[in-house]
Amino acid sequence: MPSRGRFRLTPEQAENSVYNALKDGYRLIDTAHIYGNEEAVGKAIKRSGVPREEIFVTTKLWTEDFSNAEEEINNMLKRLDLEYIDLLLLHHPADHDKEAYKAMEKAVKEGKVKSIGLSNYYEKEFAEMMKIATIPPAVVQNETHPYNQQKTEKVYFDKYGTVLESWYPLGGRNRYGRGGKDTLFNDSTIVSIAKKYNKTPAQIILRWHLQDGNIAIPGSSNPAHIKENIEIFDFNLSNEDMKKIEALDKKQRFSTF
Template identity: 45%
Template structure:
């Protein structure tokens, strides 16, 4: 299943994420995901495992053209020249000449000029054919509007926290109005399991469990299917081979309109990840090493 981005590039709707996957486990998990059938791999400079993602892709034996590679620049490398250099670092670690989708990982709201400079670098990379599509991550509607007024290319993707307990309808609406694809990180609400009240997790939610039982599927599969049927991209992560396979097995059933609405109604409005407005260089600086 593919989604056509606003610049005509086709991207697999379901991808494989490697957030917090240790480098030593990344190679095998990426290779296993590609063996199962995933063709979109999502990483980031700040995950410190781009090199291992590249090795996992090579180990899969697939041709480079068969794998859609997505990565993100970290705020420590914002600014025009800095972002161009950050692309070079990521491309060399991944072992590729061209990156399919390159995102700004966070808006640096306290120094938005650096954010604009970095995005203009992405526009340059797009124009030069070094990347096939560009976008953003964790951009709230008002920040997205600021970006659009000072740049030329509308982002193809906005990757944000979206799961049944935090669906950000205002963000999704703003993205849709501009033809931007909403891509869900923590798409199954894994963040609800290790932050906040772990006793109330999406994985043991009775509504999701009931829908899963009705289809003979797992809660995780139901949540991923929910994303796909509501026209979002999703990037689940796992290092467990059985879960990697199960998370990809979401194309053989369909949720009803009523079931989708029941899942929509679970939204608590409570964010699991950091507030994008609170992401500053002082609090979140990370040195991104050279390739």
């Protein structure tokens, strides 16, 4: 499912980005309370004219909301101006996260939320959550890209039917415009494969995610990049090229949090 992440965008940028993405064919939108743009996402969905049932909306409970998660879920629905949330995640492991997870399970039973999951949880934290969970996480959203492929985590999560969702799928870029994206886009292996298929490094990386079974949520406020990132369905990477990218795994994270 083509997707857009809404991290580090102003409300105005987020609204325009979501609107442009929906017009270009994206149908998964990722936001969070801490991003401060849930209202903008809701406005863009209404503005787009795309039927609600065709759009998959993900948002996340911030750690400070864990102790009053039921109330915050209702607040999220109001900010998004939606009757239900397609996927709700716990943003980070923190105190009261098990209480918050139980609140999300209750929201599923009440029809306020369709599915639930985790973000920035690894094997240890995931195992702790599974001690109390009655609904296994649909996804775990972690930093994943060719330099940090989460191979062992994917095998572990798969035991529970949980899918890996990739934030920073292109390596990310910080508020100063620097980050792992530049490193990945200039990696000689990725550049060589991009030339072979007459595609950009971004398109090669996103195609790798797709064929590797990851859900990728790239984010951009640039209409040209939004369009570029979705144009990955007209080619397939060969097994040989998939193995070349697999060999790039360094278990290297680019995020600073």
